Amino acid sequence: MTRDTFIRKIIKPAVFVGALGPLTWIAWTAYASGFGPTGPLGANPIEYINRYLGDWAIRFLLMALAVTPIRGLTGLKDIMRFRRMIGLYAFFYVCLHLSSYIGLDQFFDWGEIWKDITKRNYITVGMGSFLILAAMAATSTKGMIKRLGGKRWTTLHKGVYVAGIATCVHFYMMRKGVQLEPIIYAGICAVLLGYRLVKHLKKKAAARA
């Protein structure tokens, strides 16, 4: 088996299935505990589910942002073949997070949801991040790259940096007061974006020299 076939037929499907793990766990646990307040999801299962899905959305988003630096630092080119899948999984978990907010948390009360979006800053910022990720997911196909042209597509997909920052702000604002967890995620995001900034500045300096 060639390296290419091994990645295509074994590693890629394994990553695909593995990424469904968090969803499988929460769906099974919620079902098995019957959403009860004494089950493994704690006293407020809806809040637990919503936060759990948000956590996995930010994790996949940071994993997608980590792909390019890992390639740059290790020379592992093949890792680029997983970037789109990981990015789409981030969007998938964001959609589940949003759905759980709309359906489980707000019971489809659109008036209340609109009030939240316009009045609660962390929801406004979360929505901004969601819209950017939606635009990127919608243009993630090869056909869309062709239609937009490489340059425009690349510029649009730089939106992931803004989405990353907005998500960290969403997380930080949502947890009232100074808390360690959102700071750790923001720190990882800063390192991943900082890597790109340093590379960009070095390239510019080299071009000027």
Ligand code: HEM
């Ligand atoms: C579509 C707009 C969004 C809405 C309406 C929304 C809604 C919410 C709500 C209501 C909470 C707090 C739940 C609680 O009080 O217990 C929350 C937390 C969170 N959201 Fe979002 N969110 C949105 C977008 C996003 C995006 C785009 C991401 C990640 C890519 C994300 C990741 C998170 C994280 C990590 C948390 C904190 C979870 C924790 O405390 O462990 N959200 N979101």
